[in-house]
Amino acid sequence: MKKPSSKIDFTQKVITIQGLTKAFDEYEVLKGVDLDLYKGENLVVLGRSGTGKSVLIKIISGLLRQDGGYANVLGQEVDKLTPKQLDELRLKIGFSFQNSALYDSMTVKENLEFPLIRHSKDMTARDRSRIIDVVLEAVGLAQTINQMPSELSGGQRKRIGIARTLILRPEIMLYDEPTAGLDPITSQDINNLINEVQRRFNTSSIIITHDLTCAKAVGNRIVMLLDGQFQRQGSFEEVFDTEDERVKAFYNYNFTE
Numbered sequence: 360m361k362k363p364s365s366k367i368d369f370t371q372k373v374i375t376i377q378g379l380t381k382a383f384d385e386y387e388v389l390k391g392v393d394l395d396l397y398k399g400e401n402l403v404v405l406g407r408s409g410t411g412k413s414v415l416i417k418i419i420s421g422l423l424r425q426d427g428g429y430a431n432v433l434g435q436e437v438d439k440l441t442p443k444q445l446d447e448l449r450l451k452i453g454f455s456f457q458n459s460a461l462y463d464s465m466t467v468k469e470n471l472e473f474p475l476i477r478h479s480k481d482m483t484a485r486d487r488s489r490i491i492d493v494v495l496e497a498v499g500l501a502q503t504i505n506q507m508p509s510e511l512s513g514g515q516r517k518r519i520g521i522a523r524t525l526i527l528r529p530e531i532m533l534y535d536e537p538t539a540g541l542d543p544i545t546s547q548d549i550n551n552l553i554n555e556v557q558r559r560f561n562t563s564s565i566i567i568t569h570d571l572t573c574a575k576a577v578g579n580r581i582v583m584l585l586d587g588q589f590q591r592q593g594s595f596e597e598v599f600d601t602e603d604e605r606v607k608a609f610y611n612y613n614f615t616e
């Protein structure tokens with residue numbers, strides 16, 4: 360099993376969030392969230408379904424606007440950016456979302472080429488091939504280059520999805536439920552890959568999950584979202600070393616080791 364890298368630069372924050380609030384009608388989802396992500400860190404956000412984890416990620420990536428508070432990503436206040444600046448910022452963020460599907464009618468190579476053709480117009484075919492080889496090798500699937508997505512397993516498709524995200528060399532990776540729907544062995548492969556990506560590409564990542572095995576395997580630090588705020592943070596052991604019944608219930612329900 361690969362462990363998360365400990366090479367974190369605590370002098371450099373890539374995301375700073377302070378007092379973030381967001382409500383939908385009367386329902387307050389985020390009630391003052393504070394969060395720092397450091398360069399090279401894997402930060403896990405744990406929380407039950409519907410607690411606002413995806414809303415937080417959407418605010419970070421400018422897909423939703425907060426009601427109050429401050430969200431700074433790579434030195435820029437997200438809600439102050441023009442659409443063009445937001446597009447530029449998003450190129451530095453790699454999204455691995457549950458529904459980020461591959462194009463079924465394209466080979467693995469074509470799927471990986473797509474973002475390069477779109478965003479790096481001056482790149483030669485030779486350079487594209489070289490970059491594709493690097494990311495495919497990083498996710499351990501060099502042999503699938505000419506295959507169609509339908510010929511791959513669910514875990515392999517997920518890996519290619521991550522490779523496609525890596526191809527633009529993002530500084531930040533956002534993983535939304537990376538192990539959802541995968542069996543335990545395939546989940547472990549994905550956890551290893553998240554750590555490998557951190558190590559090789561020196562990315563800073565937020566991993567949203569309610570899979571405690573994943574949280575334990577990939578998190579340098581874990582925060583738990585409860586009732587609209589981060590109530591617990593620290594190492595896996597620190598987060599769960601509490602008499603708080605809500606945290607204990609989360610652990611007992613999700614984790615049997």
Ligand SMILES: Nc1ncnc2c1ncn2[C@@H]1O[C@H](COP(=O)(O)OP(=O)(O)OP(=O)(O)O)[C@@H](O)[C@H]1O
Nearest residue numbers: 383386388406407408409410411412413414415569
């Ligand atoms: N665009 C929206 N309009 C109205 N309500 C929304 C919107 N987006 C999210 N919500 C509500 O905000 C709450 C938090 O949603 P969110 O998707 O962030 O949960 P989550 O913690 O990611 O849950 P899950 O683990 O199930 O994905 C939910 O009650 C949801 O219904």
